[in-house]
Amino acid sequence: MxxxxxxxxxxxxxxxxxxxxxxxxxxxxxxxxxxxxxxxxxxxxxxxxxxxxxxPDPRSRRQPDGVFGPSAVYDHARYTWADHEWTGRDLRGAVVYELHIGTFTQTGTFEAAIEKLPHLVELSVDFVEVMPVAPVPGGRNWGYDGVDLYAVNETYGGPDGLKSFVDACHRAGIGVILDVVYNHLGPSGNFLHPFGPYFAGFEGSYWGEAVNLDGPGSNEVRRYFIENAVQWLRDYHIDGLRLDAVHALHDRRATHLLAELSDQVDALSCAVGRPLSLIAESDLNDPRMVRSRDAGGLGMTAQWDDDVHHALHCAVSGESHGYYADFTNLSTLAKALTGGVVHDGGWSSFRGRTHGAPFAGVPGHRLVACLQNHDQIGNRPLGDRLPVSALKLGAGLLLTSPFTPMLFMGEEWGAGTPFLFFSDHVDAQLRESEGGRREREFDGFGYAWDAPDPSRVETFLRSKLDWDEVKQEVHWSLLCWYRDLIALRKALPELSDPRFDGVRVEFDPLGKWLVMWRGSLCVTVNFGEDSGILPVSVGAVLLASDEPVAAGEEGVWLPGQTLAIFRSAP
Missing domain, CATH: 2.60.40.10 (Immunoglobulins)
Incomplete structure (x- = not known):
């Protein structure tokens, strides 16, 4: 060898x-x-x-004893795949489900996650998006401080465990998106410095030193990350990658790393004969991110859309602190639902400047939207989730919207467990300072920071889903609501139509109600506590989150905190 x-x-x-x-x-x-x-x-x-x-080898395929131990030779050809009939899955029309392997089940392994796939099949999701699986110091971590980027966390089951999980997902008809981090590496167990100019020599973001993408020696550094992406898609049969915080990639080259990666992945897609997706997490609100390469864009298949999350969150929660301040009026939700983003060149009070550009011509499926995700829950001090009443309304709007909807694990039954920030640094100084660092990161977000110590094992254990909750009536009822919404979205083409020009929204200036038209379908929401009549003419009710719901000559009568979907009046 x-x-x-x-x-x-x-x-x-x-x-x-x-x-x-x-x-x-x-x-x-x-x-x-x-x-x-x-x-x-x-x-x-x-x-x-x-x-x-x-x-350890910078391109180590396996770290059997963790990030501080030796690398191990790993032969990809030794694994026998069973997904020969899998032809891939397109992001268009899909519903994505984000999960963290370590907390998705009590065991926290790929093998245990496979046992829960029937639940996801019944929910009718099309992709699972797996939070990062690269090796990290210790036994528990969100995954965004990974090192040895070519390897797989042994705590979860190592490389064979990941392959088994992907194999099982494909046999169940579910595609797999893997979350990868290329904007920085973890502060502990990172041994790239002695090998070459992998880093740019300055702090690229709050999370660490910038990767060298455009300085001397950067050709091989770029190759390191691009070949890493190709490895997941080719050798692990992954269907797409979610690229963490691409706004923290410092690259002044004429051809940006993302554009180069897009070209490589397009070529690989042709070779393997299945669609491959690249989804960027971007804070830029720049439509060039998702425009094709031949149209002068970076060629990403899609990007996360925080504006939709913020507008939905404010509508169902009433919160207004930090970056939510710009989203408190229902007019922002109407703008997001009809144009894709809220900050399209206008003023952002949280940033203290204008921000973004219009997404004119960008279809909704290129924007991944959610009501909750790991960041929006886990970056709250107590990792608290939305209550069931808010989830009913928010999910109803999300799953009838023109975007690619994404759910966060446990959301579909209103999980009562938090999703806290947790880590397990071996370095004593990092372990003891992690809580303070986390508090400083969110200074100015409007939180009274009373988060539990991220280094305590109890913080991790509290974040594990409690699957027994599903047996309780209130959780089972919400799960049925999510299943019905997804089934309706897949049954009615109007609901998966990604074109914004077919979306029309009316709303109450006082914030009590909103009506969204999707072709011949009408989605009505009463955000208030009291029953009321919405001034809209509709026909038969197709689905409602509460009873009774009625349509009459004066409009639609909805109980408080209720969403209903109607056919248009004959």
Whole structure:
């Protein structure tokens, strides 16, 4: 077997394997190699640079003993796939379900998550979006401080565990989107610095040092991340990637990393014969993110749409702190539902400047919208979720909207468990300072910060879903509501139509009600506590979150806190 590593600044490189060091030969472009014929699948190894180390392989496919241990040779060809009939799934018309492997089940493994797939099949979601699975220090983490980006967290089940999970999802008819982080690496267990110029030398964001995407030596750094993306899509049969915080990618090249990645993934899609999606998390509200490459865009399949979340959240919760201040009026929800975003070049009070650009011509399926996600729950000090009453109204609007809707695990039954921020740093200083760092990150968001210590194991355990809740009437009723909404969305083409020009919204200036027309369908919402008549003429009711609901000559009569979907009047 040939070991290869990029270390352009080293004078000598050795591979530490079989309890001995073997010299590696320098090649072109800073690459070193050594042939070790007796090595194979499972062989443990590390690298020594100029006598320093040993260090794990930057492209390690497996870290059986964690981020501080040796790398292990992993042969992708040894896994036997059973998804031969899987032809992929397009993002258009899809419903996405975000989950965290460690808290989705009590066991917190890929194997345990497979056991819950029948629940997702009955819910009728099309994709699961899995939060990052790269190795992290310790046994618990959200995943955004990953290192060894080519490997899979052993706590979850390692590379074979991930493949088994993807295999099972495909057999169940569900696609898999993997959350990946390319804007920074974790502060602990990150051994890339000795190998080469992987970092730009300045703080790229609050989370850490910027990755070197446009400086000297950046060709190989860009290749490191692009080949990582290709690995997930090709070798793990992943159907799409969610790219974390792309606004924190510092790249001044004429061809942005995202555009280069888009081209590579398009080529791979042709080779494997199935659609592959790239979904950007972007804070820029820049429509170029989702415009095609031939139209001068970056070529992302879709991007997360925070404006929709904020507008929905304010409508069903009444909160107005921090960035919610710009979304308190129903006019912002109407604008989001009919134009995709709220901040399209206008003033953002939270940022203290104008922000964004219009998304004219961008179809709704290119905007992934949600009522809850890991950030919007987990970045609250107590990780608290929306109550059932708010979920009924918010889900009704989300799942009848022109966007690609995304649910967060447990939302569909109104999970009572929080989703808190948790970590398990091995470094004592990082472990002890994590709570304070987290508080500083959200200074100015309007929270009275009383979060539990993220390093305590109880914080992690409290965040695990309690599946027994589903048996309780209030949770089962909400689950049925979500199932009915998704079934109606899939049955009626008007509800999955991504064109904004077919969406019309009316609302009460006092914030009590909103009406959204989707072709011949009418979605009516009474946000108030009291029953009322909405001044709209409709026909038969198709679905309602509460009873009784009636349509008469004066309009639609709805109980308080109720959403109903009607056919237009004959």
């Amino acid at each position: 040939i070991f290869e590593v990029w270390a352009p600044n080293a004078a000598t490189v050795e591979v530490d394997v079989f309890d001995g060091r073997r010299a590696m030969s320098a090649g072109e472009g800073g690459w070193w190699s050594a042939d070790v014929p007796e090595a194979g699948h499972g062989t443990l190894y590390r690298y020594v640079l100029d006598g320093e180390g040993p260090y």
